[in-house]
Amino acid sequence: MDKKKIRNFSIIAHIDHGKSTLADRILEMTDTVATREMQEQLLDSMDIERERGITIKLNSVQLKYKAKDGQEYVFNLIDTPGHVDFQYEVSRSLAACEGAILVVDATQGVEAQTLANVYLALDNDLEIIPVINKVDLPSADVERTKEQIENIIGLDTTDAPEISAKTGLNVEDVLEAIVAKIPYPMDANDKEPLRALIFDSYYDQYLGVVMSVRLRQGTIKVGDKIKMMSNGAEYEVTEVGVKTPKILKKDMLEAGEVGWISASIKTIKDVHVGDTITLAKNPATEPLPGYKKLKPMVYSGIYPVDNARYEDFKEALEKIELSDSALVYEPESSQALGFGFRVGFLGLLHMEVIQERLEREYNLNLIATTPSVIYRVTLTNGDVIEIDNPSLLPDPQKIKMIEEPYVNIKVTTPGEYVGDLMNLMQSKLGVYRDLVYVDDTRMELVYDMPLAEIIFDFFNKLKSISHGYASFEYEPIGYQESKLVKMDILLNGEMVDALSMIVNNQFAYERGRELTKKLKEIIPRQNFEIPVQASIGNKVIARETIKAYRKDVTWKLHAADISRKKKLLEKQKEGKKRMKQIGRVEVPQDAFVAVLKLD
Numbered sequence: 292m293d294k295k296k297i298r299n300f301s302i303i304a305h306i307d308h309g310k311s312t313l314a315d316r317i318l319e320m321t322d323t324v325a326t327r328e329m330q331e332q333l334l335d336s337m338d339i340e341r342e343r344g345i346t347i348k349l350n351s352v353q354l355k356y357k358a359k360d361g362q363e364y365v366f367n368l369i370d371t372p373g374h375v376d377f378q379y380e381v382s383r384s385l386a387a388c389e390g391a392i393l394v395v396d397a398t399q400g401v402e403a404q405t406l407a408n409v410y411l412a413l414d415n416d417l418e419i420i421p422v423i424n425k426v427d428l429p430s431a432d433v434e435r436t437k438e439q440i441e442n443i444i445g446l447d448t449t450d451a452p453e454i455s456a457k458t459g460l461n462v463e464d465v466l467e468a469i470v471a472k473i474p475y476p477m478d479a480n481d482k483e484p485l486r487a488l489i490f491d492s493y494y495d496q497y498l499g500v501v502m503s504v505r506l507r508q509g510t511i512k513v514g515d516k517i518k519m520m521s522n523g524a525e526y527e528v529t530e531v532g533v534k535t536p537k538i539l540k541k542d543m544l545e546a547g548e549v550g551w552i553s554a555s556i557k558t559i560k561d562v563h564v565g566d567t568i569t570l571a572k573n574p575a576t577e578p579l580p581g582y583k584k585l586k587p588m589v590y591s592g593i594y595p596v597d598n599a600r601y602e603d604f605k606e607a608l609e610k611i612e613l614s615d616s617a618l619v620y621e622p623e624s625s626q627a628l629g630f631g632f633r634v635g636f637l638g639l640l641h642m643e644v645i646q647e648r649l650e651r652e653y654n655l656n657l658i659a660t661t662p663s664v665i666y667r668v669t670l671t672n673g674d675v676i677e678i679d680n681p682s683l684l685p686d687p688q689k690i691k692m693i694e695e696p697y698v699n700i701k702v703t704t705p706g707e708y709v710g711d712l713m714n715l716m717q718s719k720l721g722v723y724r725d726l727v728y729v730d731d732t733r734m735e736l737v738y739d740m741p742l743a744e745i746i747f748d749f750f751n752k753l754k755s756i757s758h759g760y761a762s763f764e765y766e767p768i769g770y771q772e773s774k775l776v777k778m779d780i781l782l783n784g785e786m787v788d789a790l791s792m793i794v795n796n797q798f799a800y801e802r803g804r805e806l807t808k809k810l811k812e813i814i815p816r817q818n819f820e821i822p823v824q825a826s827i828g829n830k831v832i833a834r835e836t837i838k839a840y841r842k843d844v845t846w847k848l849h850a851a852d853i854s855r856k857k858k859l860l861e862k863q864k865e866g867k868k869r870m871k872q873i874g875r876v877e878v879p880q881d882a883f884v885a886v887l888k889l890d
């Protein structure tokens with residue numbers, strides 16, 4: 292293959308600026324996908340992605356483009372997600388590219404993630420092509436968007452295509468810009484020892500582990516004996532190919548190409564995203580630079596509702612880890628919930644998505660406990676321990692000091708919401724740092740704040756105060772001492788370890804009251820009275836009572852009101868699936884994350 296005809300690139304953007312829509316248009320215009328097969332947002336193949344309209348997993352596709360110069364080019368397009376929680380996916384895909392198309396929505400301009408993604412692209416030495424999208428909308432302000440790209444990012448926009456990814460207007464200019472501006476893989480040499488970067492992987496029932504790779508040097512073909520450079524594991528290649536986006540088998544992959552490899556790998560832990568593959572015979576001496584391992588920010592206990600499915604759950608976690616390098620987990624057990632795992636996530640959306648994928652893809656019924664950050668506890672004997680599960684906090688007498696992770700948070704918002712947002716930040720123990728003008732309509736609020744306060748319902752409040760206009764990003768700035776206490780919850784007099792939480796002393800009474808009230812709403816009545824108590828140490832700080840039930844919840848409905856009755860019964864049945872028996876009390880999943888939903 293003529294290396295000069297290869298272009299490897301990603302599309303980067305702030306969330307909703309139109310990456311996936313542009314990718315669809317490109318696929319269509321290069322006839323990669325026959326029009327009748329065209330399904331909107333083709334690269335977003337996971338169900339959750341389609342339903343939520345967000346891109347989570349990166350996906351790559353090879354396409355052919357006949358350019359205006361009369362030559363045919365091979366494009367490898369790698370789609371990337373836009374949400375902060377998935378930033379690590381973005382940097383993974385970028386490491387496999389020479390260039391990036393930066394999509395900016397002309398009705399929104401440059402936003403937080405636009406910048407963050409540009410920095411990632413620059414870190415990877417990529418050529419960036421700015422593209423102005425959504426010019427078909429009346430509210431599009433092309434000139435202002437260009438100005439922002441020039442002033443804030445520092446990219447020249449003289450030739451930036453002005454497109455509508457939706458209608459296809461000027462999308463051809465983007466294709467031509469890819470040919471003209473993105474460099475071909477100049478370091479590609481088929482004759483050197485193989486070095487292929489694994490940038491993604493997943494488990495296939497028949498093929499074993501399938502790895503997405505970018506070949507930097509060398510070639511790889513069916514029958515080759517490969518070696519993982521990090522652990523020396525060796526396998527014989529059974530299939531190689533590219534995605535178009537359908538799986539297309541090939542005889543071999545060459546330097547400069549993006550494709551996939553399978554080698555009947557059943558031992559999942561042999562494969563690490565970021566590792567370099569070489570050949571057992573004539574191996575490379577140096578691996579490619581890998582990825583920085585990301586440290587999870589929040590932890591949650593996840594348990595199968597049916598304890599008999601523990602082994603299935605464990606296997607599902609192993610498989611999902613293949614396609615999600617940021618996931619970490621270890622076994623834990625809870626008196627209330629039995630055997631499960633403590634799982635670390637990059638953020639709340641990441642947690643939600645993983646739980647949903649586990650349930651759907653592996654047909655599991657799971658209960659997740661309230662997420663927690665990692666607390667650093669100095670004991671009176673001088674030892675320092677890290678706690679990611681509130682129920683494991685030692686006896687207060689043994690504790691000298693507790694520290695919690697702080698973040699520096701930047702909230703970008705239209706000016707009119709600044710006052711209310713400052714109140715929100717203060718109520719969340721934020722320490723004011725700065726207030727800056729981004730441009731004539733938007734301001735940026737800068738605070739230091741405990742990470743735990745971002746977990747507890749920060750996002751929803753921010754969105755409701757700003758009518759959806761404010762966005763935020765944060766970065767860890769280390770640990771600070773706080774006055775923290777462990778609050779326990781007792782149901783029917785029994786402490787439920789999975790409901791324990793660590794709270795700031797200042798909020799303890801208020802959270803205790805709100806939480807017991809919420810639990811009273813969530814836990815269905817049973818045939819005996821259930822006291823719900825919040826306690827600190829041995830002191831009860833709040834109490835509610837769930838009254839004994841009337842067996843038929845529909846008793847007060849008029850006999851004619853059948854559809855309503857049916858709905859109620861269905862709701863009850865639905866709820867049953869996620870009930871966990873704790874002592875004598877049946878507790879629904881919602882109770883374990885109730886604290887996230889306090890008003």
Ligand code: GTP
Pocket residue numbers: 304305306307308309310311312313344345346372373374424425426427428454455456457458
């Ligand atoms: P994530 O994958 O969630 O990060 O979003 P994305 O950047 O891939 O955005 P997506 O392609 O899903 O587009 C977001 C919304 O904008 C969708 O409703 C699109 O239909 C719409 N959209 C994208 N491009 C255009 C455009 O050129 N014009 C108009 N009017 N709408 C567009």
